[in-house]
Amino acid sequence: MMPHDLPTMYSAKAVEYLIAVAFLLLFIPFWRFVDRERVTAPVAVTTARRWLGQVVDWFAVPSDLYFHPGHAWARVDGGDVVTVGMDDFAQKLVGGVSAIALPEVGARVRQGERGWSLVYDSKSVDMLSPVDGTVVAVNEQAAGSPRPSGRDVYGDGWLLKVKAPRLAANTKQLLSGPVAKRWMEGVCDALRARMSPDLGLVYQDGGLPVEGMARDLDPANWDEIARAFFLT
Numbered sequence: 001m002m003p004h005d006l007p008t009m010y011s012a013k014a015v016e017y018l019i020a021v022a023f024l025l026l027f028i029p030f031w032r033f034v035d036r037e038r039v040t041a042p043v044a045v046t047t048a049r050r051w052l053g054q055v056v057d058w059f060a061v062p063s064d065l066y067f068h069p070g071h072a073w074a075r076v077d078g079g080d081v082v083t084v085g086m087d088d089f090a091q092k093l094v095g096g097v098s099a100i101a102l103p104e105v106g107a108r109v110r111q112g113e114r115g116w117s118l119v120y121d122s123k124s125v126d127m128l129s130p131v132d133g134t135v136v137a138v139n140e141q142a143a144g145s146p147r148p149s150g151r152d153v154y155g156d157g158w159l160l161k162v163k164a165p166r167l168a169a170n171t172k173q174l175l176s177g178p179v180a181k182r183w184m185e186g187v188c189d190a191l192r193a194r195m196s197p198d199l200g201l202v203y204q205d206g207g208l209p210v211e212g213m214a215r216d217l218d219p220a221n222w223d224e225i226a227r228a229f230f231l232t
Contacts, residue, residue: 060088061184062154066174068130069183070231072115073154074174080167082131084115085142085158089187090127094118094226095212100143102159107135109162111170114232116159120215123223126232130174133164187229194225 061067066074071090075083101117101124109115115129142157164170175183194217214222 059092059184059188060154061180063177063180065154065180066130066171066176067180067183068112068128068174070112070128070130071229072127072130074130074171075154076167076171077161080133080164081136082133082162082164082167083158084130084160084162085139085153086118086127088153089184090230091153091157092211093191093214093229094120094125094222095215096120100159102138102143103135105135105138109133109135109160111173118226120222125223125226125230127230128232129160129162131162131164131170132166133162135160136163137161190229 064075066076067087068074071087071093073085073087077083097118097120099119101119103109103116109129109132111130111132112128114126117124117126138160139156139158142159191213212222214225218225
């Protein structure tokens with residue numbers, strides 16, 4: 001090697017070292033960014049799992065509500081006032097109805113006895129109240145326009161507000177949290193047992209249940225299917 005080539009060689013090495021150092025300086029913040037994404041990802045997954053844990057197969061079962069085995073729900077609003085309605089399974093089972101016959105304000109309801117009725121054409125199916133008490137408000141909008149099947153039964157689809165002086169005793173007879181989830185699993189098993197082998201009768205595209213499953217399963221006797229699940 002000629003002596004005059006040494007400065008050229010050292011200059012080339014210096015450039016290589018500078019490139020390596022620059023790469024490391026850029027790589028460190030990039031790696032921290034990637035690692036941060038790896039740390040936050042489980043949080044999103046946990047949130048998704050928590051949401052999915054509220055759904056048993058096809059039917060939403062919110063963990064902050066109480067459920068009656070006849071498919072009514074109750075939410076404690078404060079004090080001894082409770083909002084009640086029919087659950088997601090009941091809505092999907094019966095689908096759009098002609099009317100919902102609600103009790104009047106001031107009427108008394110009893111846990112496990114008729115709370116309201118779902119009317120479709122000439123047939124009527126009762127549903128059971130989840131609590132004892134006096135009706136202090138009714139959702140006239142839900143009763144007056146019950147046909148929309150996409151109504152949020154746990155939101156603007158509520159049916160009654162009840163002043164329930166025996167609330168503590170009533171809630172002991174209701175289902176919530178993991179117990180409600182296991183109950184809904186049993187309900188789903190009972191529904192599957194009634195299904196035709198041709199699942200197209202009760203499935204929409206994507207594998208979701210159609211609204212009005214009882215009428216799809218047996219158009220002539222859908223009310224008997226509903227009564228069996230509503231315990232009436």
